Amino acid sequence: MEDAANLTGLAPVMLIFISAAFTDNILLTRFLGMCSVLGVSKKVDTSLGLGAAVIFVTTCTSGLNYLVYRYLLVPLELEYLRLIVFIVVIAAFVQFVEMVVERISEGLYNALGIFLPLITVNCAILGVSLFMLGTPYNFLQTLAYGAGAGAGWALAIGIIGGIREKINEQALPRGLAGPGITLIIIGIMSLAFVGFSGMIRI
Amino acid sequence: MILSIGLAVGFLAVMTLFLALLLVFAERRILNYGPCTLDINDGKKTLVVNGGSTLLSSLANNDIFIPSACGGRGSCAYCKVQVFEGGGMIGPVEEPYLSPEDIKENVRLSCQVKVRQDIKLAIPEELFLAKRFRGKLLHKRNLTYDIVELRIALIEPESIEFVAGQYIQLESPEYAGRDAVMRAYSISSVPSDDRHVEVIIRKVPEGICTTWVFEHLKENQEVFLSGPFGEFQLTDTKAPAVFLAGGSGMAPIWSILREMRERGDNRKAFYFFSGRNQDDLFFTKELFALEKELPNFKYVPCLTREDANSNWQGERGRIPAVLPKYIPDAKPFEAYLCGSSSLIDACVDALRQHGIQEPNIYYDKFE
Numbered sequence A: 001m002e003d004a005a006n007l008t009g010l011a012p013v014m015l016i017f018i019s020a021a022f023t024d025n026i027l028l029t030r031f032l033g034m035c036s037v038l039g040v041s042k043k044v045d046t047s048l049g050l051g052a053a054v055i056f057v058t059t060c061t062s063g064l065n066y067l068v069y070r071y072l073l074v075p076l077e078l079e080y081l082r083l084i085v086f087i088v089v090i091a092a093f094v095q096f097v098e099m100v101v102e103r104i105s106e107g108l109y110n111a112l113g114i115f116l117p118l119i120t121v122n123c124a125i126l127g128v129s130l131f132m133l134g135t136p137y138n139f140l141q142t143l144a145y146g147a148g149a150g151a152g153w154a155l156a157i158g159i160i161g162g163i164r165e166k167i168n169e170q171a172l173p174r175g176l177a178g179p180g181i182t183l184i185i186i187g188i189m190s191l192a193f194v195g196f197s198g199m200i201r202i
Numbered sequence B: 001m002i003l004s005i006g007l008a009v010g011f012l013a014v015m016t017l018f019l020a021l022l023l024v025f026a027e028r029r030i031l032n033y034g035p036c037t038l039d040i041n042d043g044k045k046t047l048v049v050n051g052g053s054t055l056l057s058s059l060a061n062n063d064i065f066i067p068s069a070c071g072g073r074g075s076c077a078y079c080k081v082q083v084f085e086g087g088g089m090i091g092p093v094e095e096p097y098l099s100p101e102d103i104k105e106n107v108r109l110s111c112q113v114k115v116r117q118d119i120k121l122a123i124p125e126e127l128f129l130a131k132r133f134r135g136k137l138l139h140k141r142n143l144t145y146d147i148v149e150l151r152i153a154l155i156e157p158e159s160i161e162f163v164a165g166q167y168i169q170l171e172s173p174e175y176a177g178r179d180a181v182m183r184a185y186s187i188s189s190v191p192s193d194d195r196h197v198e199v200i201i202r203k204v205p206e207g208i209c210t211t212w213v214f215e216h217l218k219e220n221q222e223v224f225l226s227g228p229f230g231e232f233q234l235t236d237t238k239a240p241a242v243f244l245a246g247g248s249g250m251a252p253i254w255s256i257l258r259e260m261r262e263r264g265d266n267r268k269a270f271y272f273f274s275g276r277n278q279d280d281l282f283f284t285k286e287l288f289a290l291e292k293e294l295p296n297f298k299y300v301p302c303l304t305r306e307d308a309n310s311n312w313q314g315e316r317g318r319i320p321a322v323l324p325k326y327i328p329d330a331k332p333f334e335a336y337l338c339g340s341s342s343l344i345d346a347c348v349d350a351l352r353q354h355g356i357q358e359p360n361i362y363y364d365k366f367e
């Protein structure tokens, strides 16, 4: 076991990324971002599309929120406003990105753009920004943490999408189809992810 | 204390204002596509619109109403148009609604196509004439146990120009947790009564629009409809006509027949109307009265389940069985059918067997 925060150089950045993705998987150990998983995880390609959008947004918003917290909220002693400020920052950022993506690339917009509005209200994104506050990370490490958390979420929804594609929902009892079976899949997967816990401590 | 509250409120206000301004500014700069030209039906009409909104709403802003039942959410597929140039790629929302033939013919959902550049598109000619009307329900009257007639006074615009046989789309608003939808109903009133629209609606169990009409819509209530649409109409040949309908399929034929009376169009015509028993018949007196005014017209109600001991003097049996008695040779006839697809399919078969020419069969299937 290693204590990542005490290392210097690029190594801790990698470690933070990996631990955020696996050990501390935001979907499977913290159960955040469930609503989009229940809604969008029917197919692998849409799951991965949403996953990619989440990676991008968690990375950028954790960085942005780090800066806002460190250089605005702390000096003004307004830390208690973090929740609402983070939400506003995330919403504005997502809107902004949606516009930019729409303008610069139609392909990218079709692949990611439609997921962006879903993300504004995705609690995993807000969760990442809030959890980051409990860590001693610097800016670079925060970005790694955000990217890792996003990647972990994307990995999880990708796998869930894959499993759901293979499941014949018609063959399930009616009450289990859709969200029911998805919750069961998530439960089993999070048991599997328990295996990662304790591998790296951050 | 006051100071820290003030600081918090001030900070939030400044912060949100800043972000909002940033977004507004960004939207102006980034999403400004400038004026774009919409070339409709090979130059039949060209519009210059401000880019950035959907094709559906850009057209609606210019008084061209493409049918849309879901309000542009991409879930009804009514809003299909052909886009030849400038429509961009087919988006993931549209894809499930476009068949391979649609894609080959450049069909798109106009609510999902954003106007970002000049666009060349084609819409059915009739949509140029369609308008959206605000009206008021004057009365709702029961014609049978499951059919009502609505009479709507048009307010804005105050008159409609249509051909007997065409239909309108009635909008039912959101109610009791059900979506706002639009449904097609043939106009049963005559074109000369151009300040009103009448429709005849049959209740569909659990149907979204019909349940609204039967249970929620009240007299004097405001209603919205658009139209006219459709190509179902009497040809202007002098060929003898045979009309076949069941249930609310009465509507367009009721309009066509009354219009014939107004014009004194005395072509040879039969009207076969199908019902289970006498409870399904309506306008019976009026239709038999029409026989007197149009001497070559004959009304033939056909009942399939009428009690054998009842006082019913008319035909008993399905239309395909009754038809040959009146029309042994269907060759010179033109046929106009309206109602459920099972009725239409059965009658078209019978007509074919009796020699009618295929191009002379016209129908509107009600689903």
Ligand SMILES: Cc1cc2nc3c(=O)[nH]c(=O)nc-3n(C[C@H](O)[C@H](O)[C@H](O)COP(=O)(O)OP(=O)(O)OC[C@H]3O[C@@H](n4cnc5c(N)ncnc54)[C@H](O)[C@@H]3O)c2cc1C
Binding pocket: B167, B181, B183, B184, B185, B186, B187, B199, B200, B201, B202, B203, B204, B205, B206, B207, B208, B209, B210, B211, B230, B248, B249, B251, B252, B340, B364, B365, B366, B367
């Ligand atoms: C060109 C055209 C003209 C029409 N003219 C008339 C008219 O003059 N009078 C009239 O009453 N209707 C007419 N219809 C049918 C009408 O548009 C609606 O489809 C019908 O009223 C049901 O709408 P809803 O919203 O109540 O039902 P929905 O919520 O759309 O449907 C509920 C359920 O009923 C089924 N269903 C839909 N339509 C029918 C039907 N007609 N019979 C049996 N089951 C059905 C659906 O598959 C669904 O399962 C016309 C349709 C077309 C295409």
Ligand code: FES
Binding pocket: B067, B068, B069, B070, B071, B072, B073, B074, B075, B076, B077, B078, B079, B109, B110, B111, B112
């Ligand atoms: S308006 Fe319903 S799909 Fe376009």
